[in-house]
Amino acid sequence: MALIVQKYGGTSVGTIERIKHVARKIVATKQAGNDVVVVVSAMAGETNRLSGLARQVSESPDERECDVLLASGEQVSASLVSLAIKDLGQRARSFLGHQVRIETDSAYGRASIKSIDSTRILNALRSGEIVVVAGFQGVDEQGNITTLGRGGSDTSAVAMAAALGAGACEIYTDVEGVYTTDPSICPNARKLARISYEEMLELASTGAKVLQIRSVELAKKFSVPVHVRSTFADVVGTWLVEEDESMDSVMVSGVTYDKDEAKITVLKVPDRPGLAAQVFGSIAEAHIVVDMIIQNASEDGTTDLTFTVPKADYKNAIAIVQKIAPIIQAKGVTVDPDIAKVSIVGAGMRTHAGVAAKMFQILAREGINIEMISTSEIKISVVIDEKYAELAVRVLHEAFIEKQGVL
């Protein structure tokens, strides 16, 4: 008898009919002889509706109270899923963050899980109950309600699987698994049977939306076998697993893109130690996350400093940088919100040379200019003009994945 954690996202529990469908899947898993712990998101649209109410009440709503508000969404779906399971004749019991107790730090809106007390869950499982846990939420040491940020239920599920030593953590969603790229812009995209935690982390970090990044980090840390699959089609999805040697043979596993960043350049910054620190220190103080940073080699004793920030933060970032520019004797600030980051990810890059060169050639052949480059051991990202994003994804996917291995 295995212990299986199943996570159902917002679209999977978006209507009463879907909740009933999900309940049938859960009961089938239980009747197949497994212990089942279910983690649910809020019904699709509910989190947005609640955030909307908060913004109607207050222009800059207090973060503690927002978490109390938002956590109610998962409370509703957890109880409804339990009700639906019970209606099918199985015993079920819902648990909220404070009941399980999922303890987090106090960073409202983006809290990190510190510990899970699995006693009550194990007792419920032992007595034959299906356990339904409200995802996305926890409590801090003082018992204040916290939430884990967008997609946080993925992290709740993986953390739960890790705490319980589950045999698998199934992430049920509205797509059939992890794809080599976004099927909506590249019809030749195909579902991956397996992907390593490291690759998934890079895919999630560079634009793939299927899993919250932190959930992948957690799965990697505790070696949780994660199965990303469809709520609506009964087919095998994608398994997240430890990297093995066979994976090295695949040079590129996925192509991603991200249009949610904007580029800011500080012109002719004097090439003196500490100035970059001053710029990024002020941006960090405003809780703005900088993604890529490029500093061109100095020629005339000055250097251009270019970086990207989330589009949502870029007006704020510009204001900060324009205030600092004269202080550090820079010559000005330019911005470009119309950019896209396109990335290729693959464990095989570790053993294959020339991947970057090939990527740049392919883009050059289409007349796509590369504005910034950033690499890791298993990833190459480029910033290009936003209008070429889809084209770049298609030609890179064709070259690296459809014609796999041809250098």
Place this chain on the structure above:
Amino acid sequence: MALIVQKYGGTSVGTIERIKHVARKIVATKQAGNDVVVVVSAMAGETNRLSGLARQVSESPDERECDVLLASGEQVSASLVSLAIKDLGQRARSFLGHQVRIETDSAYGRASIKSIDSTRILNALRSGEIVVVAGFQGVDEQGNITTLGRGGSDTSAVAMAAALGAGACEIYTDVEGVYTTDPSICPNARKLARISYEEMLELASTGAKVLQIRSVELAKKFSVPVHVRSTFADVVGTWLVEEDESMDSVMVSGVTYDKDEAKITVLKVPDRPGLAAQVFGSIAEAHIVVDMIIQNASEDGTTDLTFTVPKADYKNAIAIVQKIAPIIQAKGVTVDPDIAKVSIVGAGMRTHAGVAAKMFQILAREGINIEMISTSEIKISVVIDEKYAELAVRVLHEAFIEKQGVL
């Protein structure tokens, strides 16, 4: 500096605009130098919406899970009211049932408060915060979420006022106070300045909807000064206070009616000990609350047993009684859902004779037949044909309240 508990009902927090209005009232109370603890209901319509979802998922939804579901309604309004207060520049903090900790028994859907741990609330007040507590909810000893039944936020507020030794418990609602009768059917109804706990208890028990019965019992038990008043009009409402001698001079304080009951008669029950117990025992097992019971004097060794139950339960009750009737050798069962209970309530009845006789005369004068009678020390209730309910209320109000004291 006084400590004031303010309770705002569903219509008072029914829209964003109203939530902002309520926040301004709360802040004004705080700025007048008081400590303020606010208890809120769910936004108007929300509890019904959530119950509707539960019934769509399951025909007979599990009570524990329903309480988890329903409690989310007050969670939303508590956080929104806190946000609105903070938006006005005051410090505020919401608390849910498990955070305060409002401990109840485990009777899901109709739980009773056993204790309130006021430590966190007092700490918050001491640090200058306005405290906003989610009404209607608590947790049992094991930490399961419970709810207190319709109108339960009244009880939350009074219990909170009792636990904190508050100077006043203000119940804000959509009417201006407690009226001598329902103004919508009797234009001469007038607002009472004060009413004793005992009278209010009878008014609430016989049909006045302004306060949950249990909240009045609690106010009486702990002598909590309760002020029922309007959220929307800034006028003094009705104070619930200890009975004093001046109240005896008022013979009748209020006239109420209740159309939510149905009448069941078991015909020709053999006049033997234990048979009535058998009937009402089975009905109690089905958790149906019987209101009035009449047993006519025995003539031929049999007796007719008549009683009333809530209309919502009466089909269920009939089924039970029809099963028992042959067992106890009764001759049959008749039912009448088209009845109304009309009551007059007044502490002065204790010292005035002839009130019942006068009530019966007034009804007889209008040709209204009395089907059942039930009395307490300060109340007389009659069951009549439902179609005469409004007429009966008007003539009784005229005789006993508009022409006060004339016998």
